[in-house]
Amino acid sequence: MKSHRNNRIRSSAPSTFDDIDYPDEREIRLHVASIVEKALPVRPSFPAYIGGMYRQLGFRHLFRDLTEIVFVLLLGLGILVFMALFMLENANADSLYAFIFIVSPLLYLAVSLIFFADLRRRDTYQVEMACRYNVYQLASLRMLTFSAVCLVLNAGFVCWIALTSGQVDLLRGLLLSASSLFAFAAAFLYGMLRGRTAAGRYATVGLWPLLNAGLWIAEPHGYRVLLSGVPIYAYLGLLLLGAAIYVGQARELIHFRPKLS
Template sequence: MVDKRDQPPFPDEKFVECEINTIVAKGMVKRDSLKNLLSSMYKQIGIRFIMRDYIVIITAFVLMAFFMYVVTTNGQERYNTHTNYYGIIMLVSPILYIVLSIFPFIQNKLNGTFEVEMSCKYNIYQIAAFRMLIFSILCFLLNTVWIISMALKFSSVHFVQAFLISTTSLLLFSLLFIYVLSIIKTLAAKIGIIFCWIGINLLLVMLDSAIYYQFLVSVPWYLYGTIICLSTCLYVKKMKEFMRHNKMRGANGYVNG
């Protein structure tokens, strides 16, 4: 028969609670901020790999800048019938972002490296999110320069109005695209949605530019500002979820599912 005095004392409630809290704290996955996630990715793989197709990126920027220059220099001020420059701004603003964002997925599908890159520590979706953030900033700067040029040449183009329209267009599509990436898996569907955005805006410009122009200028500035602020917050929030989700999910969900 075992003597009760030889048994070790049962731990008290405070000690048990302390041990439980220690185990829970060690077992919980630390939720890094978006800034830390991007900084960690930048330090570990470098900007050279993130922007590895820099020749394509530079070429796309040069071609878009040239297109904007042609639109600005060859455009004419029309007083009898309104040239819908605001509609053109709404259409053109996200196009460079579209091309640069979708290019890596097309390239990986053609090269057959999609599954390999999905198995890396930082998969193609996480790198795409980083690239999209950089592209949104660069496209914003390029669009701003273009709008300043148009406002200086055409009296019918008001800088603040054009700036709000351009920024709204860019942010709305950026938000739409990151939601498409997180929901839709097939490349054809992603490209289809992109062409739908371009097609709808192009149709609105071509069918009746006067009505589309009146709609764009009738939207109050504060409403444009609200949309921009809300889109920015949702974009950053969704990007953070997108990067964390793909980090935890790994390659199996995309390769097999």
């Protein structure tokens, strides 16, 4: 009797599950997309990321060692001018092109080594790596700034050589200098990012002057003729390729995490 009455009560109770208005497949997808968008915001583009980092940190924090950087740039530029004065007295146009190609990356090399040399040995390295913008993310903006500054200084240097010597074609000299700078800068960052040892990371530092100077000494005529005889559009292509690779390497610095050694 009692079980019969319980069965009647259950049968008369409303079915709550049947009254639920389930979302269709389209609504489910929209809700899932909304949740994912809020939980995983769209990663900003590289220019937007760099611009946001600069606005939040400011020039002073990004370049706290500005005095040291300016000193190294002026010292390096002075050494290049001194070397150029010797070249202008004892070299022809082909030799001047070779000289421009070899020395154009040296200013960039000098200021970049200030930042990268013994980076992990700094007392504040671990603290800086735990900050919102770690040292390698700061490096992405610094490297782009260094290359832009060195590009301008090299352009002025080449213009001075062209006006003083009267033997150097200005357009060829500028393209030669810029392509050399970005080719070296791309190789330099590649070594910094992928070198497993200190020797591997800094291999390109020594290889660039040694390789070019070695070719110049071993086959001076052929080396000079090669640099002065390459079509201008080839240097333009090398410049664009080197700049693209360099920007790509600088972009990788944002997500770079060095392997502990």
